[in-house]
Amino acid sequence: DQQVKQNSPSLSVQEGRISILNCDYTNSMFDYFLWYKKYPAEGPTFLISISSIKDKNEDGRFTVFLNKSAKHLSLHIVPSQPGDSAVYFCAASDRGGGADGLTFGKGTHLIIQP
Amino acid sequence: DVKVTQSSRYLVKRTGEKVFLECVQDMDHENMFWYRQDPGLGLRLIYFSYDVKMKEKGDIPEGYSVSREKKERFSLILESASTNQTSMYLCASSPRLAGGPEEQFFGPGTRLTVL
Numbered sequence: 575d576q577q578v579k580q581n582s583p584s585l586s587v588q589e590g591r592i593s594i595l596n597c598d599y600t601n602s603m604f605d606y607f608l609w610y611k612k613y614p615a616e617g618p619t620f621l622i623s624i625s626s627i628k629d630k631n632e633d634g635r636f637t638v639f640l641n642k643s644a645k646h647l648s649l650h651i652v653p654s655q656p657g658d659s660a661v662y663f664c665a666a667s668d669r670g671g672g673a674d675g676l677t678f679g680k681g682t683h684l685i686i687q688p
Numbered sequence: 689d690v691k692v693t694q695s696s697r698y699l700v701k702r703t704g705e706k707v708f709l710e711c712v713q714d715m716d717h718e719n720m721f722w723y724r725q726d727p728g729l730g731l732r733l734i735y736f737s738y739d740v741k742m743k744e745k746g747d748i749p750e751g752y753s754v755s756r757e758k759k760e761r762f763s764l765i766l767e768s769a770s771t772n773q774t775s776m777y778l779c780a781s782s783p784r785l786a787g788g789p790e791e792q793f794f795g796p797g798t799r800l801t802v803l
Contacts, residue, residue, distance in 0.1 A: 583728075608791060617692070617778055617794030618731070663730060675721060675746050676792065680730035 577601045578666050580679035588687050593651040595682050597664030600645065604666040608676065609638060609649050612661045621662075622649070651684075659686045691715070692795035694779050700801045707766040709798050711779030718784035720762035721792060722746075722754065724775040731778065737762055738784060769802045776800075 579598045587593045597607075605626040610618035624631040624638045624647070631638050637650045651658055661683050665676040695710035713720065721736040723746075733746030737756040751773060755763040762781075766773055776799050780792040 580730075610794075615697075615797070617780075617796050619794070620791040623791060665731075675733040675736050675744075676731075677733075677747075678723075678731040680728060 575600070576680075577604075578664055578677050578679040580662075580664055580682050582682050583680070584683040584685065586685045586687055587654050589656060590653045593649075593654045593658065593684055593686070595649040595651075595662050595664075595684065597647045597649075597679055598645055599647075599666050601666070601668065601677075602645070603668040604677075606667040607638070607640060607647050608665045608667075609636075610663045610665060610678075612663060612681070618663060654684075654686045656686050656688065659684060692779055692781055692793050694777075694795040694798050696798050697796060698799045698801075700803065701766075701769050702803050703770060705766075705769050705802075707769050707800065707802075709764040709766075709777055709779075709800070711762045711764070711781075711795055712760050713762075713779075713781040713793070714760065715781065715783070715793070716759065717781040717793075718759070719782045719792075720756065721780040721782075722752075722762065722764045723778045723780065724748070725778055725797070726775050734764065769800075771802050774800060774802045 608623040609621040612618040622636045640647045661681045663681045664679040692713045722734045723731040725731050735754040737743045753765045776797050778797045779795040782792040
């Protein structure tokens, strides 16, 4: 049973436009969410995170929105740049559960077209 | 900058061999993790450790074991490699801070092929 779902395996966006990547979760105990970016042949790198006590967190071109009632979060990239082409993983954690491992979604391959 | 290094980028082994994957981090992090990444399945947690000599099973520990004898080093062991363990293996580390887990820092990965 997948607890973190990224239903779009790939997304194509024109350079300069907004990229919106979506993530849904089923475990109501998750209280911390992260987005990672991964280039081929490299390990994932942390992008941005949000605690469940917030509904928005912004860092430069990247903004993460959290809708707890819908168990949904999204990553907005504005404006999209060619270097943003990568696989994006949504991850979640239950901080109060005593375990520190993250639960990842399957990833969304973002392609920025010139 | 945090650096997480993995002993090999590419590894080819035969079925039944014992395989060791080594991971070293240089930021004095308490937590270390092993994941595998497979197409269409994302990253799945195999084992993690929150202290020296401590280990916890993740979501898919079967067929694997781990060793953490020193704080900076976390080893993943495949006792008898099988073809379904062909995968990209990713090591990560994170500090143990008040309030729970923070971001994890990943190594470059080891692409293991079992023939």
